[in-house]
Amino acid sequence: MTALDVSRQDRRRLGGSTGRRRLVTVRTVALLASLAGINYVGWRWSASVNWHSWWIAVPLVLAETYSVIDSLLFAFGAWKLRERGEPPTPPTTDVTVDVFITTYDEPVDLVMRTALAAQAIRYPHSTWILDDGNRADMRAAAAEAGLGVITRGQDWVDRPRHAKAGNLNNALLSTQGEFLLILDADQVPDPAILDRTLGYFKDPRMALVQTPQWFENVPDADLLGSQAPLFYGPIQQSKDGWNAAFFCGSNAILRREALMQLGISRYVREVETSVRRTLVTSRRLLSRAREDETDPRVLGALDDAEAVVDRARDQMAADEPLGDVTYDFQRGIDAIAFRFAAADLESVRNDLQELAAMSTDADTFAGLDDAALDVLGQRNASPVAAIEAIAVLARAVDVNRGDEAQPIMPLATISVTEDMATAMRLHGLGWRSAYHDEILAKGLAPEDLPTMLVQRLRWAQGTMQVFFRENPLVQKGLSFGQRLMYFSTMWSYLSGFAAIVYIAAPVLCLSFGVVPVQAYSVDFFARLIPFLVLNQLLFWVVAAGRPTWRGQQYSLALFPVWIESVTSAFENVFRGKPLGFRVTPKVRDETAMKPRWDLVRPQLFAMGSLVAALLLIGVRYLTGQASGVAPLVNTAWVVFDLVIFSIVIRAVLYRGPAPSGQSGHTSSTAGGPL
Template sequence: MGFYFQQFEDRSPRPPIPHSPGRELLYQFLATIALVMGAWYVHWRWTASLNYDALWFAIPLALAETLSFIGLVLFTANLWKTRDTPITPPPASIRDCVDEADAPDRPVAVDIFFTTYNEEVDLVRLGIRDALALRYPHAIDLRIHILDDGRRPEMRAMAQAEGVGYITRSNNIGFKAGNLRNALEATSGDFVVICDADTRPLPTLLERTLGYFRDPDVAWVQTPQWFYDLPEGTPLSEVLRRWLGRPGRALGRAIERVAGPIPVGSDPFVNDPELFYQIIQRRRNWANASFCCGAGSIHRREAVMQAALTAYAEAIEQQAKLDEQEIRKLTREGALEEGMRAQLRGQAALDTEFTPYKFHVSEDIYTSIVLHSDPNRNWKSVFHPWVESKMLSPRDLLSWTIQRYKYAGGTLDILVNDNPLFRRGLSFWQRVMYGATFWSYLAGIWNLIFLLAPIIYLFSGIAPVSAYSFDFYKHILPFLILNELAMMVGTWGIAGYKAKLWYLSFFPLNLRALWAVARGEQIKFKVTPKDRQSGSFHRLVLPQIGIVLLTVAALGYALAAFALGSDSYTAGGLVANGFWAANNIIAMSGIILAAFWRPDDEDTEETAEGVAA
């Protein structure tokens, strides 16, 4: 069968952003000054700017600014420096990868897992064939397996036809994590490569990553995920030509001569993960804090199993202590005999399941935390900045929402129920890096305040600050300008403005995930659809549409009131809140437009029927 993405098969990934020590030093200089100015601004907000006649408004906004500033401090620490782990030659023998004098002299054994549930057989076949074409300069024991949680005869037949392994099970307990655990029990490779159903390994995957495992403490290597099917958009001149004819084309070309290329409709869902991988993940290498992201990662089997044993022992001990506390409450005894304690531990061992990959929707980051904090070994992680596989991006807002909700809900669930920030074994900087990840998913709380604040002022004329005076602009403008300059230098080579706006716009998703975790609701694993879902997705952006409508109405109301001579507004207040409102409208507009986006060739590429409810 044909796939829409076959037209993009000739696309190649960009090489990693070159590291510049000079630019890194400039970023550190600008970021330091920006943080100093930000701290000065936050201090001024709490000590000299609160509107005491409206503390109900002033305090929540000042608190939101403070919490956002804490996030900025964490993000700055994340971006502080780049220290890539040098690529070393691929091992010729397993002896090169272990610290054992009596290790056997044999080729490295690698298991490649393709996890699948309901994806197209022919889609998985593409990844299998790419895996079969992997290069390696030495003899290697390469074993490719399809992990089919859908238990489909046609998938088994395809595996047999391609000459690869087929592993399934009688249930779907633990979802993807359970699928991986089942496969680990049925295989024995030294290293395991995790692939999703749509992952397409590039020929260099093994020859450029296995060398890292020459260090016997390296537990896993994460490679960037690259979506090679992202829409490239239509040049502005062509879009204006469709609307206005030849004058529109001329206008578009004139604009692009000044501003550069403006592709309209490119990456409508801001799926491009380059900012996350090339900036955020890559700059955690120096702190040994780059975490696993699932597909495109290579794991040392020994590390996964040892960490699982440690977590298993901890779970047994914790359950035994809880049981002991319950018994002591009933019997009112001061302490139990050691024999009784041993029985409790034995019963806990029977009730606790051994899980190499935790049965969790975010099993990848959870496994990273367990390995980084393992008290028995100084396990290391490596982020490899070169793209070594390609995969498909969500092509509609429903698929995007399913994926992002899993990320948000799974990460927050770990924060609430197994907080790594207080876990023994993590270094200070590892806690900072993980803290930055978790903090970012809490931002929906203060982002909502940032969205509502200008609406409140523009409708009511009540200011959250004592005055929008020169003193206000003197404190806020240097901080905002320096922070933008620092971020521009710190993310040099990657456009991040759209990502920053979308981060603000998916506040409903973050709040929904927060509410679900707070209520103790289990975050379920839903497979992200690989086909574009048809239908209208406007229901998914009703909160953002509401913010836009309220902001536009509030802006119009305030301007009209000011023009009619109302003394509730000042020019300084209207300027500050006007720019703030415009930024919020632009931020919401991106995701709203994405809800109605349709690919140019949708009539010929899509057959899937979707639901937007």
């Protein structure tokens, strides 16, 4: 019996009474953990903050509040954890399916391994290699195997490419399949992947079915934390219960109709927003221009411009076609600008003629002919700055979106990762999603620390870009549960800031006797210990036997990555600063195997501080400067932190599995959060 057969037996079992009993257990523990967390953090704020050391006491209680909120979000999701059991049978009548394999510069043999496996999928389909590198050798290999290749056309030249999202959007408009299976270049699909997922689309509102990402080149120890068994399992199942399971970039099937509706609706919304913003700005410019203006001629022009703006606003309110609104607006403002400029030109011409008559040099104004006056009459010579500014705005309003290669972009292009934003927008339109918890494709994970860090940073940056641009808490169309499920993923990346406090607090206590808590009393332990125990118990019952320790280690150990992702995404979104995006290496560099300690310098500094604190508390005990429970509690805390951080030492020294077959390659495109 194969592992896939065993997995299917487990799915049938979990879909019945066993799954229901598990959900009751999960809900019971989730409720108890939530009450314990609220009780603890409420008491911390009201009765235990040491205000004499407020500069560390307040950051610590804020960090603890962050962690309690994180726990509450996890419990909220787990409340509706969904075990779907066996999937619905696929459609009896064949539907059309396009299989997209996205690639840029991955080795041709790696891409072809995936493409040939995709070609062998049992359900009828068409297989396409989306080669964003437009490589001749890739095209030749695909042609030999009878596979289609899609590359970008001239429309994309000198326009934003939008990375993988642009590659997929380009392919969407070049194909016609009703459904799309999206695979990264390294994700080798099982022949049954469509048979096991297409049945969900019998629901006419089902837009997306996501399956796990699992990596075949990861040893059992998983020193780089690649498998993410908690996310690709209970967390996605929890989101699924709230109809918020989201697209993770690969191993997913999407309905074309849903994507095209999304693309069209976003196009209309963005153009409408642009036009409305332009009209509001125009009104403000005109109001300012009137403040100190007394020239009747200028005031008349401003009146005419206001009439054009008001007419455009009325047309928008009447839901007239945007093309008509923008055309009338542009022509109206241009007519005023030209008319005003023409009046000025006539005045200039008369002045020049008078000067020429008075001049003794007949050649002085010979060059100022009608052609030269036409140049002077360009719109940027308008004496009314407000009208000129509005003219520029009017010309910028373009329903054809000439700044983009194609006006309709179904997959979101607002971040370096297209997946989460696309799913959130689909949910906002009322579409549904499903998480099918069965391994139906096997990929390749990063095999060294540098590659892993680049990958995790990109995931986190993409998530935070979405958070800053389209905060789910305020997005229209999402249910309360969907808002919290998307927000919980984004919230998790703020943990880097809490980690700094969790490192600094015990170090300060052991080294200098600074205690952020009023007293480590019975009240303290009676509230803290139940919360910690119940929180870990919740992880245990939700995980249902899946390993979670490695994920917990990296959630703290990668705190510099999470901090950089938040700050860099903020700078990018609000200040226009480039992310400094780095492409993940596709092939492990066998010649550069020297340990990269520089990549974990902040963690090494933190570990050094923790070890120094242990030495100092020993000295303080020997000299009689330390006593009581506080040093003992913080010593245990420091030891726990050191155990957590020990993973970075092992990660730096890790050399990956021995190269064999395809295992020497690394994946750059696998999506999804940690």
